[in-house]
Amino acid sequence: MSTYPFSAVVGMDNMRLALVLNAVSPAIGGLLVRGEKGTAKSTTVRALTAVLPEVAVVPGCRFSCDPAAPDPACPDGPHDASAPVAVRPARLVELPVGASEDRLVGSLDLERALTEGVKAYEPGLLAAAHRGVLYVDEVNLLHDHLVDLLLDAAALGTSYVEREGVSVRHAARFLLVGTMNPEEGELRPQLLDRFGLTVDASAPREPDVRAEVVRRRLAADDDPAAFAARWVDEEQVLAERIARARGRLASVVLPDAALRQITTVCAAFDVDGLRADLVMARTALAHAAWSGRSEVDAEDVRVAARLALPHRRRRNPFDAPGLDEQQLDQALQDAADQGPDEPPDGPGAGAPDGSGQDDSGQDDSAVDEGQSSVDAGAGAGAGAGAGAGAGAAPPPAPEAPPAPAATPFRARLLTVPGLGTGAAGRRSRARTDSGRVTASRIPAERVTRLHLPATLVAAAPHQLARGRAGRGLVMRGEDLRESVREGREGNLVLFCVDASGSMAARARMSAVKGAVLSLLLDAYQRRDKVGMVTFRGAEAQVALPPTSSVEAAAARLQALPTGGRTPLAAGLLRAADVLRVERMRDPSRRPLLVVVTDGRATGSAGSAPTAPVEQAQRAAALLAAAGVASVVVDCESGAVRLGLAVTLATALGGELLRLDEVAADSLASSVRARTATPSRKVA
Numbered sequence: 047m048s049t050y051p052f053s054a055v056v057g058m059d060n061m062r063l064a065l066v067l068n069a070v071s072p073a074i075g076g077l078l079v080r081g082e083k084g085t086a087k088s089t090t091v092r093a094l095t096a097v098l099p100e101v102a103v104v105p106g107c108r109f110s111c112d113p114a115a116p117d118p119a120c121p122d123g124p125h126d127a128s129a130p131v132a133v134r135p136a137r138l139v140e141l142p143v144g145a146s147e148d149r150l151v152g153s154l155d156l157e158r159a160l161t162e163g164v165k166a167y168e169p170g171l172l173a174a175a176h177r178g179v180l181y182v183d184e185v186n187l188l189h190d191h192l193v194d195l196l197l198d199a200a201a202l203g204t205s206y207v208e209r210e211g212v213s214v215r216h217a218a219r220f221l222l223v224g225t226m227n228p229e230e231g232e233l234r235p236q237l238l239d240r241f242g243l244t245v246d247a248s249a250p251r252e253p254d255v256r257a258e259v260v261r262r263r264l265a266a267d268d269d270p271a272a273f274a275a276r277w278v279d280e281e282q283v284l285a286e287r288i289a290r291a292r293g294r295l296a297s298v299v300l301p302d303a304a305l306r307q308i309t310t311v312c313a314a315f316d317v318d319g320l321r322a323d324l325v326m327a328r329t330a331l332a333h334a335a336w337s338g339r340s341e342v343d344a345e346d347v348r349v350a351a352r353l354a355l356p357h358r359r360r361r362n363p364f365d366a367p368g369l370d371e372q373q374l375d376q377a378l379q380d381a382a383d384q385g386p387d388e389p390p391d392g393p394g395a396g397a398p399d400g401s402g403q404d405d406s407g408q409d410d411s412a413v414d415e416g417q418s419s420v421d422a423g424a425g426a427g428a429g430a431g432a433g434a435g436a437g438a439a440p441p442p443a444p445e446a447p448p449a450p451a452a453t454p455f456r457a458r459l460l461t462v463p464g465l466g467t468g469a470a471g472r473r474s475r476a477r478t479d480s481g482r483v484t485a486s487r488i489p490a491e492r493v494t495r496l497h498l499p500a501t502l503v504a505a506a507p508h509q510l511a512r513g514r515a516g517r518g519l520v521m522r523g524e525d526l527r528e529s530v531r532e533g534r535e536g537n538l539v540l541f542c543v544d545a546s547g548s549m550a551a552r553a554r555m556s557a558v559k560g561a562v563l564s565l566l567l568d569a570y571q572r573r574d575k576v577g578m579v580t581f582r583g584a585e586a587q588v589a590l591p592p593t594s595s596v597e598a599a600a601a602r603l604q605a606l607p608t609g610g611r612t613p614l615a616a617g618l619l620r621a622a623d624v625l626r627v628e629r630m631r632d633p634s635r636r637p638l639l640v641v642v643t644d645g646r647a648t649g650s651a652g653s654a655p656t657a658p659v660e661q662a663q664r665a666a667a668l669l670a671a672a673g674v675a676s677v678v679v680d681c682e683s684g685a686v687r688l689g690l691a692v693t694l695a696t697a698l699g700g701e702l703l704r705l706d707e708v709a710a711d712s713l714a715s716s717v718r719a720r721t722a723t724p725s726r727k728v729a
């Protein structure tokens with residue numbers, strides 16, 4: 047079978063370069079490709095292995111041990127030093143977004159361990175990917191649980207499985223490549239930081255380039271083998287160049303001047319920690335090796351900055367991706383200017399391929415103007431303004447400055463009814479892996495949490511029939527019982543906040559923000575994920591996609607402007623959208639929708655006044671039908687009360703709280719909307 051040739055990919059130059067540099071220097075740490083659908087991202091990734099150097103392995107080892115340095119802990123080992131050596135092509139392993147834990151880390155057969163005393167381990171995808179490429183398409187939709195396992199393995203270079211005291215460990219070092227469509231949700235920051243490089247992939251704009259893409263695609267689909275044959279030579283040349291660069295890498299020098307450029311650029315872009323500096327240095331070294339140079343020069347540093355920094359800048363989730371080229375130029379210039387005793391352009395900084403990066407050009411642009419802070423501080427009305435940056439530009443304010451949040455307080459515990467199966471947390475009741483043991487049961491699948499007393503009790507009556515002779519019980523697979531535990535889970539708390547004119551009275555909005563902020567802090571302590579949808583004027587927007595960063599949510603909330611019409615239905619539908627995507631990503635995390643509103647709904651100028659209310663009712667019914675648990679925080683105030691929030695809560699099948707009931711110590715108890723009496727309307 048022939049994949050599409052790597053050399054034949056058109057218009058994905060950045061992505062191909064980033065993959066090649068990772069192939070030259072796996073220590074760079076992988077690649078994340080962001081871009082819309084239909085840009086040949088996956089085709090390009092899958093094409094990579096054909097140009098990667100072949101891998102020498104111990105024959106028969108399922109963990110791809112290197113014969114020169116076998117893994118001492120290899121489950122298939124120990125390997126004989128004089129064993130024959132096998133060579134196979136580099137491997138690409140795809141991790142499906144919905145894979146089970148067993149599929150990823152491998153599975154231990156507890157049944158065989160107990161009944162036969164055999165440690166039977168079936169390797170998973172992490173073992174298969176060792177010394178190769180692990181590819182995750184739609185990595186932003188990967189279950190949180192798998193993300194954690196992946197992060198652990200990537201950090202340690204090891205996969206570790208433990209079940210009831212039986213454990214297996216094996217080496218798992220791989221080139222991690224992820225692709226994602228940012229419109230479908232962002233990546234957790236911890237996972238984002240794991241990728242050495244990022245590139246944005248978009249379809250080429252030039253008609254001629256597009257034509258060439260289509261032409262090649264048609265030819266490849268028409269006769270894949272013939273098409274691949276046409277590219278054999280190019281592929282060969284590329285593979286040899288990668289192998290040569292890999293061989294040269296160890297001898298490439300990073301001069302002090304280049305290192306200073308790297309650290310200056312990282313400082314200028316206000317990145318977290320030192321990881322960015324390291325990745326940039328490795329990338330610049332790989333690029334120099336790839337370009338056939340023995341020393342890193344300014345062009346290598348520039349390329350490294352473009353690939354290694356965009357996802358490491360400290361910024362808000364909604365800032366535009368990419369890197370400000372002007373700012374990069376400025377930082378490179380600064381590094382040159384600050385050189386200790388040499389002329390700005392250290393030796394060996396000649397731009398080889400005519401790109402003319404002459405950094406010595408002295409122009410007296412205002413170095414201290416700090417344009418950089420425009421993207422660093424935007425939207426951070428939370429007073430978290432960067433201490434390092436120069437005067438932070440205020441966020442664009444369409445109306446009066448946003449109302450500040452009132453002082454937060456301890457919030458009442460809101461829970462999802464029923465018993466969940468989500469990740470450990472401190473909110474709703476759930477079947478969990480930790481928690482206290484409440485019962486035992488016959489396992490539906492392979493046992494991971496053994497209930498030993500119940501297993502012994504199940505085996506005991508059969509001992510005579512099974513012909514027990516010596517010490518110890520005669521165990522059979524059917525005796526196994528697993529523990530049923532109950533604890534608490536974390537949830538996804540999605541806020542749907544009305545920011546329209548009817549809520550806009552400044553004092554009122556401060557109180558609303560204070561209440562939401564209190565619930566946010568509560569969510570942080572309970573290890574929930576949080577997200578926020580807001581609606582005002584013509585539309586609803588996802589102010590914060592579900593994240594574990596409560597700081598980001600708080601900043602969004604503080605900066606939230608208010609005013610305009612009340613598209614309540616749009617807000618609810620948008621919330622339903624967010625929840626639908628989130629359910630794919632993390633099916634066991636149950637959502638709790640918190641709608642903060644006075645229940646009013648208004649449409650555009652011409653529409654009938656009742657239509658928006660009916661639309662909102664229908665949207666609420668849709669959420670209720672999807673089984674979403676919800677709470678309506680009623681923000682209605684004033685002498686004349688319409689009680690619209692009661693109607694909304696009823697349609698949602700959710701709980702109703704008055705704004706002043708959000709606090710944990712408020713005396714009034716919550717009232718289930720279903721049982722809400724009309725008397726609540728005239729409180």
Ligand SMILES: [Zn+2]
Pocket residue numbers: 104107108109110111116117120121122123125
């Ligand atoms: Zn081995």
